[in-house]
Amino acid sequence: MALPAIEAVGLCKRYGARKALDGVSLTVAEGEILALLGPNGAGKTTFLEILEGLRLADEGRARVLGEDPATPRGRRRVQERIGVSLQSTSLFDTLTVAETLELFAALYPRRESAADLMARMGIADRARVRVGELSGGQRQRVVLALALVNRPDLVFLDEPTTGLDPVARRYVWDSIRDIAERGQTIVLTTHYMEEATRLARHVAIMDCGRIVAEGTPEGIVSALGLGVRVRVEAPGLTLAGEAVGVRSAVAGDDGWRIEADRAEPVVEWVFAQAREQGVDIRRLEVERATLEDAFVHLTGRDLA
Amino acid sequence: MKALMALVGANLKLVVRNRQTMVWSLAFPLMLMLLLGLFFGHASGSSTRVAVAGSGPYRAAVAQGLARVPGFSVSNTNPVKAVQEVRSGKADMAVVVGDGRPARLTVWQSGADVAVNGQDALVVRQVAAAVQAALTRTPPLFQITVRTVAGGGGHTYIDFLVPGILAMELMSNGLFSGLALVTYREQGILRRLRVTPMPTLLFLAARILVQLVVMVVQLALTLGVAVALFGYRPAGGAGAAAVAILLGALAFIATGFFVAGVARTADAASAIANLINLPMMFLGGVFFPTSGFGGAFGFLVRLVPLGYLASALRLTLSNGEGFGAVGTDLAVLALTLLLTTGLAARFFRWESRPA
Ligand SMILES: Nc1ncnc2c1ncn2[C@@H]1O[C@H](COP(=O)(O)OP(=O)(O)O)[C@@H](O)[C@H]1O
Numbered sequence: 107m108a109l110p111a112i113e114a115v116g117l118c119k120r121y122g123a124r125k126a127l128d129g130v131s132l133t134v135a136e137g138e139i140l141a142l143l144g145p146n147g148a149g150k151t152t153f154l155e156i157l158e159g160l161r162l163a164d165e166g167r168a169r170v171l172g173e174d175p176a177t178p179r180g181r182r183r184v185q186e187r188i189g190v191s192l193q194s195t196s197l198f199d200t201l202t203v204a205e206t207l208e209l210f211a212a213l214y215p216r217r218e219s220a221a222d223l224m225a226r227m228g229i230a231d232r233a234r235v236r237v238g239e240l241s242g243g244q245r246q247r248v249v250l251a252l253a254l255v256n257r258p259d260l261v262f263l264d265e266p267t268t269g270l271d272p273v274a275r276r277y278v279w280d281s282i283r284d285i286a287e288r289g290q291t292i293v294l295t296t297h298y299m300e301e302a303t304r305l306a307r308h309v310a311i312m313d314c315g316r317i318v319a320e321g322t323p324e325g326i327v328s329a330l331g332l333g334v335r336v337r338v339e340a341p342g343l344t345l346a347g348e349a350v351g352v353r354s355a356v357a358g359d360d361g362w363r364i365e366a367d368r369a370e371p372v373v374e375w376v377f378a379q380a381r382e383q384g385v386d387i388r389r390l391e392v393e394r395a396t397l398e399d400a401f402v403h404l405t406g407r408d409l410a
Numbered sequence: 411m412k413a414l415m416a417l418v419g420a421n422l423k424l425v426v427r428n429r430q431t432m433v434w435s436l437a438f439p440l441m442l443m444l445l446l447g448l449f450f451g452h453a454s455g456s457s458t459r460v461a462v463a464g465s466g467p468y469r470a471a472v473a474q475g476l477a478r479v480p481g482f483s484v485s486n487t488n489p490v491k492a493v494q495e496v497r498s499g500k501a502d503m504a505v506v507v508g509d510g511r512p513a514r515l516t517v518w519q520s521g522a523d524v525a526v527n528g529q530d531a532l533v534v535r536q537v538a539a540a541v542q543a544a545l546t547r548t549p550p551l552f553q554i555t556v557r558t559v560a561g562g563g564g565h566t567y568i569d570f571l572v573p574g575i576l577a578m579e580l581m582s583n584g585l586f587s588g589l590a591l592v593t594y595r596e597q598g599i600l601r602r603l604r605v606t607p608m609p610t611l612l613f614l615a616a617r618i619l620v621q622l623v624v625m626v627v628q629l630a631l632t633l634g635v636a637v638a639l640f641g642y643r644p645a646g647g648a649g650a651a652a653v654a655i656l657l658g659a660l661a662f663i664a665t666g667f668f669v670a671g672v673a674r675t676a677d678a679a680s681a682i683a684n685l686i687n688l689p690m691m692f693l694g695g696v697f698f699p700t701s702g703f704g705g706a707f708g709f710l711v712r713l714v715p716l717g718y719l720a721s722a723l724r725l726t727l728s729n730g731e732g733f734g735a736v737g738t739d740l741a742v743l744a745l746t747l748l749l750t751t752g753l754a755a756r757f758f759r760w761e762s763r764p765a
């Protein structure tokens with residue numbers, strides 16, 4: 107088996123009395139996309155920046171591409187092979203897009219052509235425009251292009267779509283998939299549940315400096331046994347008797363809201379009752395628990 | 411090497427495209443010198459305009475005599491207008507010749523030009539004496555030759571002013587060179603550079619190199635203006651001057667980087683730089699000599715590095731001295747450089763402190 111791209115063990119980081127990271131262990135395999143999902147202040151940025159060699163952990167150790175980013179030599183080697191988009195990256199406003207890419211390319215031993223990158227990110231027509239004059243979405247594509255300028259093996263994207271409008275966000279998602287298809291490992295942070303489920307098969311939920319759940323999006327939800335929610339719109343329906351695995355059944359104005367382990371017994375039960383009572387079912391909806399539900403369940407708080 | 415070249419290139423573009431720094435580092439010192447030179451220095455490249463008026467047999471002879479003095483341009487008018495021209499600045503001096511014997515010769519000068527007035531008045535006296543000698547056919551009792559002594563100190567105000575302005579430009583430019591660093595730090599650009607494998611020092615080295623280039627352009631422009639408009643003639647000492655300039659420039663850039671390290675925002679950095687800049691400018695003897703002061707003020711004056719740079723430049727550029735004359739100045743500048751570099755390194759930060 108290939109070496110993991112990232113291996114973090116028991117990372118802790120304190121800022122004064124505040125614990126930003128409280129024992130984070132995580133392994134990221136080569137070639138996969140990991141989404142770190144968590145609210146503001148969860149410690150996502152701190153975690154990434156320790157791996158990038160920007161901050162030092164108080165405790166624990168990390169290996170990134172087989173190197174230790176906490177040592178000067180390891181840090182340099184790591185930084186040669188990673189691509190980074192920081193959470194809030196400003197660029198030199200008075201340099202053009204092409205000048206910016208060429209400047210950063212010159213800082214690496216291995217480099218990608220600026221023209222190719224601009225074409226890939228759909229900003230070739232902006233090459234001679236100063237960065238300060240770009241729209242938010244275009245700017246973010248420059249930031250992404252910058253993260254690829256050294257043909258990295260591993261790409262860190264800290265909140266790559268925060269603050270973007272839905273169109274720009276979709277564009278960035280396409281770019282991220284494009285990066286993944288080239289076999290580059292990606293670690294991204296987000297507080298959008300949708301972003302994590304759409305882009306990543308490997309999700310880690312972070313809260314208060316800890317990883318509270320990890321796995322595939324479906325795996326996390328089913329491991330928590332959050333079950334399903336069935337909504338029935340059928341005025342006049344009463345539910346008598348019982349079905350297997352029902353946790354709660356609440357009557358509303360024109361129907362029922364039922365929480366249960368599995369959908370099938372509940373659906374059968376509802377059908378049987380409706381037929382018996384001669385009541386029409388106008389609508390029946392089965393909702394699986396989402397990552398968002400998982401997060402609320404795990405932390406007692408809303409995401410975002 | 412490729413990385414350094416790219417950084418230097420990018421930083422040059424950043425500096426040139428920043429209109430504010432361009433104005434402050436290039437236009438402002440030139441303007442200042444023009445103003446000071448015109449007010450106090452009497453542009454020796456431009457001529458002294460003399461309005462001659464009056465009546466009587468000697469008027470024409472005096473006008474002719476004055477017209478032959480190098481640097482004097484003479485116009486003829488009537489006494490009332492001549493004085494008005496001085497008042498309005500159209501003429502630098504009015505000479506009104508009366509009739510009778512002895513003929514009364516009145517020289518009118520504007521009050522603004524104390525340093526030069528004495529010289530001009532002396533010239534008029536000499537011309538009058540020459541006219542008298544010629545007309546009365548008395549052989550001259552004295553023949554006066556005026557010579558300048560190399561190394562004898564600044565001869566005109568411009569000789570004093572130009573090296574001072576050069577030193578001041580180096581200081582201001584250096585002190586404010588950290589502002590961009592603070593801005594880049596506040597915007598997180600320094601952190602972005604920090605996650606590249608580029609060594610820390612390379613970016614600073616590029617920044618310093620670019621700053622030096624700007625300074626050289628600035629000095630060349632200033633010297634050009636001084637030579638073209640004020641007739642300033644560098645007297646030599648180029649080698650020692652270059653060393654003084656390099657030491658001074660680096661010391662002031664280091665001070666600017668130190669300021670960038672202790673200031674939280676660009677505005678704060680600007681305020682601190684000004685707080686250093688203004689007193690140094692006055693204590694450093696840029697506009698008037700401060701070397702003669704004693705007591706507490708004299709002590710303060712001797713603490714100001716700018717003074718040593720100005721002194722070194724004056725001794726070399728204006729007086730033509732070499733390394734021998736500026737040893738102390740260079741030593742003080744080198745010491746300042748060492749100290750400020752230490753401070754800059756100690757306080758340098760890649761990220762802004764969280765509020
Ligand atoms: N440089 C710092 N100094 C002090 N506290 C910090 C610093 N960086 C982050 N923190 C704190 O650490 C916690 C985690 O922050 P961060 O890693 O930025 O979380 P996230 O990226 O998930 O929003 C937050 O409470 C934040 O306020």
Ligand SMILES: [Mg+2]
Binds near residue numbers: 150151152193265
């Ligand atoms: Mg963050």
